Amino acid sequence: MFGLRHRKHKPSKVYGVISCDFEQDGGSSGTPNKNQTKDLKDFLKQFTKQLDELKAKATFYVQGDLAETFSKELKALNKKGHEMGLHGLHHELWGKVWFHNETPLTLDEMDMALDESALAFKAAGLPKSTNFRAPNMALNPKAYKVLADHGYTLDSSSPSYWGTKPRQYQREQLDVIPVTADPRPAFRMVHKVVPMTDFQVCNLYNVVNMSNKQFTQYIQRVVNYQAKHHLAQHFVFLTHPWEFKKLSNFDYCSPQNYKKLFSRFNALSKAFNIEWVTLETLNKRLNA
Ligand SMILES: [Zn+2]
Numbered sequence: 607m608f609g610l611r612h613r614k615h616k617p618s619k620v621y622g623v624i625s626c627d628f629e630q631d632g633g634s635s636g637t638p639n640k641n642q643t644k645d646l647k648d649f650l651k652q653f654t655k656q657l658d659e660l661k662a663k664a665t666f667y668v669q670g671d672l673a674e675t676f677s678k679e680l681k682a683l684n685k686k687g688h689e690m691g692l693h694g695l696h697h698e699l700w701g702k703v704w705f706h707n708e709t710p711l712t713l714d715e716m717d718m719a720l721d722e723s724a725l726a727f728k729a730a731g732l733p734k735s736t737n738f739r740a741p742n743m744a745l746n747p748k749a750y751k752v753l754a755d756h757g758y759t760l761d762s763s764s765p766s767y768w769g770t771k772p773r774q775y776q777r778e779q780l781d782v783i784p785v786t787a788d789p790r791p792a793f794r795m796v797h798k799v800v801p802m803t804d805f806q807v808c809n810l811y812n813v814v815n816m817s818n819k820q821f822t823q824y825i826q827r828v829v830n831y832q833a834k835h836h837l838a839q840h841f842v843f844l845t846h847p848w849e850f851k852k853l854s855n856f857d858y859c860s861p862q863n864y865k866k867l868f869s870r871f872n873a874l875s876k877a878f879n880i881e882w883v884t885l886e887t888l889n890k891r892l893n894a
Contacts, residue, residue, distance in 0.1 A: 615833040620825070620878045621840035621888045622871075624662055625762065625785070626653070627693050627739065628676075629669040631848040632855065634697055634706055634742055643675060649847040650679045656868045657688075660875070662882030667693035667739040667762075668732075670723030677730035684732060689884035691737035691762075692727075695719040700763070701744035716749055720756040737886055739763050743785070750778035760889050762842065769805035772828050773837055774892045781889050785809065786841040788824060789831040810845040811858055814866040818873035825874060838892055842885065 628646070630636045657664055668680065668690055684690050694700060698719070699710040711719060727735055737760040738753055745763035753761065761777065764770040764784030772786045786808035806812045806824070813821055829839040845867070853859040874880060883891070 615830050617829050617839040620880050622880045622882045623842040623885050623888050624664040625844050627667045627846050629697050646847055663687045663884050665689040665885040667691040669693050669697050670695035670726045673726040673730040681731045689886050690732050692723050692735040693739050694741045695723050697741045700740040700749055701746040703742050703744040713752055716752045750780055754779045766807045785844045790827050808843045810849045813870050814863055821870045822877045840888055
């Protein structure tokens with residue numbers, strides 16, 4: 607573990623993936639609501655303006671039932687080189703998680719949800735998706751076969767909050783690239799008694815709570831791990847549209863997050879030679 611902290615590996619290139627789960631407010635804690643349409647449109651406008659300034663192509667995991675409503679915006683983004691993956695049909699559960707008591711889809715229901723989502727993408731004028739991220743990163747391992755049968759080749763559903771290593775792996779015929787988690791666990795005490803291991807996930811909450819310097823050090827630990835294992839250096843960041851507006855039940859959500867987040871990304875671009883790519887492009891590079 608000490609090696610990860612002290613040895614500095616200077617990679618010639620780091621692939622940065624900005625991924626956004628394009629979904630209803632609060633994800634599984636929320637409900638679809640027509641009033642969110644304007645906010646989601648505003649988000650796409652603001653967020654892509656920032657992506658353009660950074661010269662980044664991003665991956666959007668679209669909740670299937672939102673595809674048609676945002677057809678115009680998503681099609682335009684796709685045309686500009688941003689990738690459109692799938693994030694479930696109605697943000698339902700695709701596997702068991704301890705923090706939701708909702709019943710996950712059966713394999714037959716997954717099959718139907720993928721059919722319905724493919725129709726929604728088609729109606730929205732989007733290409734058929736081959737990249738999947740399950741809501742809440744909860745995916746029944748048997749779902750990989752169903753995804754493969756529907757032509758999916760890439761997945762990013764790994765439960766990174768359990769400390770997934772920042773590397774690609776294979777399930778059925780799919781390549782899996784997890785959202786990045788810190789290879790060095792942080793320890794914290796819960797109620798001052800129970801020690802908890804915390805693998806900081808590269809998500810908006812954690813990134814905006816770091817300083818630019820801390821974020822750069824975080825990515826340094828990730829690329830050190832990958833260099834040690836002779837892997838192409840990369841990281842995958844995760845965010846959601848509702849994290850950029852005031853939400854009563856999550857107090858870190860705020861329009862200030864655009865500025866904070868892209869300041870972290872700009873600082874990172876100064877520290878490393880970053881190529882901001884979609885997950886699909888990263889996967890091609892990792893397979894090359
Ligand atoms: Zn989600």
